[in-house]
Amino acid sequence: MSSLLLFDIDGTMLRAYGAGSRAMMRAAVEVLGERCHGAKINIGGALDPWIFEELARHGGYSIDAAAHSAFRERYTVRLIEELDAADKPAQAMPGVLELLGALREQPHVTLGMLTGNYPQTGAYKLRRVGIDPTWFSPIAWGDSAPSRPGLVRAALAQSPAHQPCDVIIIGDTPRDVHCALENGARCLAVGTGDHSLEELRAAGAHEVVADLSDASVLHAMLRAGR
Ligand SMILES: [Mg+2]
The missing domain is CATH 1.10.150 (DNA polymerase; domain 1)
Structure with a gap:
């Protein structure tokens, strides 16, 4: 799986x-x-x-x-x-483009997205930084469910072969962590947003990383999940 x-x-x-x-x-x-x-x-x-x-x-x-x-x-x-x-143009976070490129080549990985963004504006932001929204399937957008935990279920509904235990949420806020925990999924929290690694760990993240330029933690989670 x-x-x-x-x-x-x-x-x-x-x-x-x-x-x-x-x-x-x-x-x-x-x-x-x-x-x-x-x-x-x-x-x-x-x-x-x-x-x-x-x-x-x-x-x-x-x-x-x-x-x-x-x-x-x-x-x-x-x-x-x-x-x-904007004075400062939008930009991809460190290591993200490289990581997405590598993950797209991996046969045992399904690349999906879960975001609070509306579809049109979320896709626009991604394209601005060189990320193609069509790389991701399933996608749960901000209007796919009334709550973030509901977005996990919306993503799983698009991908019936997967169970909650197959899911790894990758996000930067306690809300990302909580939506994983509420659904029995795992969470890799990243410190590239407004929350410290300590906050994200305290929220219950299974793993935390400063940014995604070091993919070793994610790869270890993938191995553990198989
Ligand atoms: Mg976020």
């Missing part, structure tokens, strides 16, 4: 230096209103539709499917602008 790797995007495969957050705030203010400003939202590992709901809740705005749809469209436009205008 192959292992199913589910890679997170932001803070794990790439960093965009806040372009996503800035674009979301601009889109929310344009679609809902100025009262979205000042919202304190823990966005690390959160699902994009939930972030939109939190922005609306902060501003006291009622939302419906039409508002959400308008937000998604506006966010896509603003994200492209923010990425184009």
Whole structure:
């Protein structure tokens, strides 16, 4: 049986230096209103539709499917602008391109993705840093389930040959760790986001690495899973 790797995007495969957050705030203010400003939202590992709901809740705005749809469209436009205008361009995290290239050659590895991003904007971010979203299957996007643990089940539903024990979540936040633990999967946590290795270990990550330039820990997890 192959292992199913589910890679997170932001803070794990790439960093965009806040372009996503800035674009979301601009889109929310344009679609809902100025009262979205000042919202304190823990966005690390959160699902994009939930972030939109939190922005609306902060501003006291009622939302419906039409508002959400308008937000998604506006966010896509603003994200492209923010990425184009940024002083620091989005970039792949250390070792990620090399690791993905190597994993794609491995017969006992299924390369998948699990992310809070909307599909369109998530795919756009990846392409900006030279990662092709079509390398990944299954993919659980931020609108595939109402919660991050639910995304694991959404990915498994697309890949019926795999069990939760075959899954390794690779992510940078305690939410990545928790979604693995809640589903009986393993988690390799990476310190390239906003959380320290100690925090990620304390959250229950099975293994932690500073970044993905040293793939030996992941390869050991793959061997142990077979
Ligand atoms: Mg992340």
